[in-house]
Amino acid sequence: MTIRKLTSIILTMVMLVSISVITASAADFDAVIAENETIQVSASFDKTATIKFVSAETKTLALKSENLEEYGFCDLYDENEEFLESSYENLVDTDFTLVYDFEAGKTYYFDIRVFSDEELTFSISLGCAHEYTDGVCDNCGVACDHDTDGNILMMCDCGAVYSGSDIACGDTDTVEPEADKKFSVFRFIPEETGNYIFRSVSDEADPIAYLFYDSEFYTGNDDFGDSYNFVVFAELTEGETYYFITEEFNDMSYDVMLTKAVHTADDGSEHDVEYHDWYYGTCQEITYTEGIYCPECDEYIEGHLEDGYGYHEDWDYDGICDYCGESLQGESLIDIIFDFLDEFLAALQGIFDFIIELLDTVGVW
Numbered sequence: 001m002t003i004r005k006l007t008s009i010i011l012t013m014v015m016l017v018s019i020s021v022i023t024a025s026a027a028d029f030d031a032v033i034a035e036n037e038t039i040q041v042s043a044s045f046d047k048t049a050t051i052k053f054v055s056a057e058t059k060t061l062a063l064k065s066e067n068l069e070e071y072g073f074c075d076l077y078d079e080n081e082e083f084l085e086s087s088y089e090n091l092v093d094t095d096f097t098l099v100y101d102f103e104a105g106k107t108y109y110f111d112i113r114v115f116s117d118e119e120l121t122f123s124i125s126l127g128c129a130h131e132y133t134d135g136v137c138d139n140c141g142v143a144c145d146h147d148t149d150g151n152i153l154m155m156c157d158c159g160a161v162y163s164g165s166d167i168a169c170g171d172t173d174t175v176e177p178e179a180d181k182k183f184s185v186f187r188f189i190p191e192e193t194g195n196y197i198f199r200s201v202s203d204e205a206d207p208i209a210y211l212f213y214d215s216e217f218y219t220g221n222d223d224f225g226d227s228y229n230f231v232v233f234a235e236l237t238e239g240e241t242y243y244f245i246t247e248e249f250n251d252m253s254y255d256v257m258l259t260k261a262v263h264t265a266d267d268g269s270e271h272d273v274e275y276h277d278w279y280y281g282t283c284q285e286i287t288y289t290e291g292i293y294c295p296e297c298d299e300y301i302e303g304h305l306e307d308g309y310g311y312h313e314d315w316d317y318d319g320i321c322d323y324c325g326e327s328l329q330g331e332s333l334i335d336i337i338f339d340f341l342d343e344f345l346a347a348l349q350g351i352f353d354f355i356i357e358l359l360d361t362v363g364v365w
Contacts (some may be wrong), residue, residue: 029051031052032051032052032053033110033124034053034126035055035056035057037125039123039124040121041122041123041124042121043112043119044117044119045114048111050109052107052108052109053102053126054106055104055105055106055107056105057102058102060099060101060139061099061126061128062098062099064098064125065112065122066123067095067123069116070120071114072095072113072115073112074087074098074111075111076100078107079108079109084100084108086098093152095150098110110124132159148163153185153212153215153245154183162187164186164243165186166186167188167258168188169188169259170258172201172255173186173257174253175207175246175248176253177248177252177253183245185243186198186243186245186246186256187241189240189241190236190239191238193236194236194260194261195235195260195261196234197232197259198211198244198256199232200255201255202228202253204228205228205253206223206248207228207248208221208248209221209222209232209244212242212243225305229254230246233275265296271296271297272295273293273294273295274295275292276291276292276293276304278290282311282323283309283311283321283326284309285310286306288304288306289303289307291303291305312328314328
């Protein structure tokens with residue numbers, strides 16, 4: 001490679017990097033929001049809505065979306081485009097909340113997207129991140145309205161009012177579909193620490209369950225074994241408060257029941273059991289669904305069903321299965337990567353050659 005060609009490559013790369021830096025540093029935004037303001041924004045997965053905010057005071061504020069049809073999320077950046085915080089997604093509700101300690105006089109940017117191919121228009125509001133004592137916010141002095149609508153735990157903002165159901169160990173309850181009610185919530189406070197199972201019972205319904213602890217998603221389950229029922233297995237602590245949230249997609253009724261995670265043997269004794277996740281086999285091994293295992297009896301008492309053989313694996317990308325030695329049709333991943341790199345480098349060389357020719361034409365060389 002000649003010195004002239006090497007120099008042109010370096011100049012071109014510097015030019016490309018400079019363009020990207022200039023583009024990235026431009027503070028483009030779609031709207032401006034102020035404290036205690038609600039505005040309309042539009043976003044999709046491919047289209048980001050960037051919202052500018054200049055903080056007048058040093059305080060903790062919360063940006064919240066309202067009535068999003070699909071899951072939304074938000075990232076916060078400072079004026080130098082340094083990442084600061086991401087929104088809290090509870091994995092159940094489609095709306096997001098971002099809480100941050102803003103500093104007076106500084107400029108911030110909210111980047112908002114939603115998991116939707118289509119562009120959605122929705123509301124966002126920026127206001128006090130309430131912290132309540134006896135129903136009154138310590139930050140702004142506003143009293144809680146005790147409204148539980150829109151709260152995934154069916155709890156008002158200050159936590160004083162709960163509109164869901166309570167469930168005790170050994171209880172069975174029936175969930176009936178309601179047109180205006182997306183979720184059903186069951187609050188549980190264990191009297192002793194241990195493993196518990198919260199399950200659905202139905203031959204036709206297809207419910208899903210989530211377990212929340214301290215207002216955050218803890219675990220969940222859907223379609224346990226080969227059924228459409230859920231089985232949530234979790235270790236819970238005495239005196240703590242937990243919320244089981246259920247959802248059914250076909251507007252069908254189903255029963256839920258909460259029990260200790262034990263196996264009653266033939267002689268009447270109770271044995272502690274374990275939850276075993278899916279076992280994914282290879283092309284030489286059987287795949288098994290999740291299951292409940294009794295160590296003392298050395299058997300699965302529920303689930304752990306065969307789900308066929310697994311798949312071929314080619315971790316060294318030589319086109320041959322690592323387990324059975326079978327030749328895999330088609331190009332290996334490493335061949336595809338090298339083919340792409342060859343094409344990319346050829347295209348890049350063409351650009352460099354064009355620049356050299358252009359510089360020759362104008363008499364630079």
